[in-house]
Amino acid sequence: MSLKLQLNNVSKRYGNTKAIDSISFDAEGNNIIALLGVNGSGKTTLLRTIAGLERADEGSLSINNEELGLPELRKIATLVFQRTVMFSRSVYDNLAFGLRIRGLEKEKIAGEVSKALEAVGLRDLDRRKAKKTSGGEQQRIALARAFLLNPKILLLDEPTANLDVSSAKIVEEIIKNRRTKDCVIILATHNLHQAKRLADEIFHIHEGRILERATPAEFFTNPRNENTKRFINGELQF
Numbered sequence: 001m002s003l004k005l006q007l008n009n010v011s012k013r014y015g016n017t018k019a020i021d022s023i024s025f026d027a028e029g030n031n032i033i034a035l036l037g038v039n040g041s042g043k044t045t046l047l048r049t050i051a052g053l054e055r056a057d058e059g060s061l062s063i064n065n066e067e068l069g070l071p072e073l074r075k076i077a078t079l080v081f082q083r084t085v086m087f088s089r090s091v092y093d094n095l096a097f098g099l100r101i102r103g104l105e106k107e108k109i110a111g112e113v114s115k116a117l118e119a120v121g122l123r124d125l126d127r128r129k130a131k132k133t134s135g136g137e138q139q140r141i142a143l144a145r146a147f148l149l150n151p152k153i154l155l156l157d158e159p160t161a162n163l164d165v166s167s168a169k170i171v172e173e174i175i176k177n178r179r180t181k182d183c184v185i186i187l188a189t190h191n192l193h194q195a196k197r198l199a200d201e202i203f204h205i206h207e208g209r210i211l212e213r214a215t216p217a218e219f220f221t222n223p224r225n226e227n228t229k230r231f232i233n234g235e236l237q238f
């Protein structure tokens with residue numbers, strides 16, 4: 001059986017702003033979901049809430065029908081931020097850090113780190129100072145760091161926002177290769193082509209709600225919602 005994530009009427013306010021407004025959906029492992037929506041529509045807030053970094057004001061989140069609190073969500077879900085932060089150490093140390101905290105043995109850490117670097121095609125970079133790698137490489141290092149945690153929910157906030165076309169393609173391939181039945185992948189993007197290439201399903205987020213949920217083929221050729229049509233045509237603002 002594949003993993004099942006469910007959100008049930010989840011809302012999150014910041015003061016008077018309802019950043020996400022009664023969002024419900026379910027998603028299964030082996031799926032990549034792309035969140036599309038204009039600036040300020042609630043994509044990052046939704047990712048942060050699923051990651052257990054924000055407490056929902058209302059509603060519940062469950063995995064395989066079991067409701068989860070913030071500590072459990074944080075264990076199960078990993079969010080890769082748009083801007084990655086590297087420590088002033090080697091790429092290897094940046095990756096090993098989380099495993100050292102967990103008390104893994106040295107050899108085990110070395111094995112895991114090289115596997116993760118291999119997965120993102122950066123095995124030769126392990127001794128390099130992480131801060132002296134390019135933006136695209138750092139984005140891949142951040143993905144490798146997330147993979148090491150073996151998340152059941154992998155959340156990516158604009159994973160290719162600052163990358164050139166070829167680096168973005170590499171990152172997209174890495175994300176695709178991570179699709180397994182034990183993992184739901186949700187990414188926020190402003191790149192409609194990327195959503196089309198990567199996603200099994202697209203959610204159009206607007207004013208904190210899911211306006212449209214569809215496969216890329218349906219989403220772009222036959223959107224049901226008027227605002228989704230306007231969004232695709234670049235006519236929608238927050």
Ligand SMILES: Nc1ncnc2c1ncn2[C@@H]1O[C@H](COP(=O)(O)OP(=O)(O)OP(=O)(O)O)[C@@H](O)[C@H]1O
Pocket residue numbers: 014015017018019037038039040041042043044045046
């Ligand atoms: N920490 C915060 N404090 C107050 N308001 C916030 C905070 N974070 C987000 N908001 C507000 O919540 C709403 C949703 O923001 P969010 O960052 O989730 O949007 P987004 O869809 O990720 O936008 P973008 O495409 O620009 O990244 C916006 O109105 C934003 O101003």
Ligand SMILES: [Mg+2]
Pocket residue numbers: 043044045157188
């Ligand atoms: Mg955002």
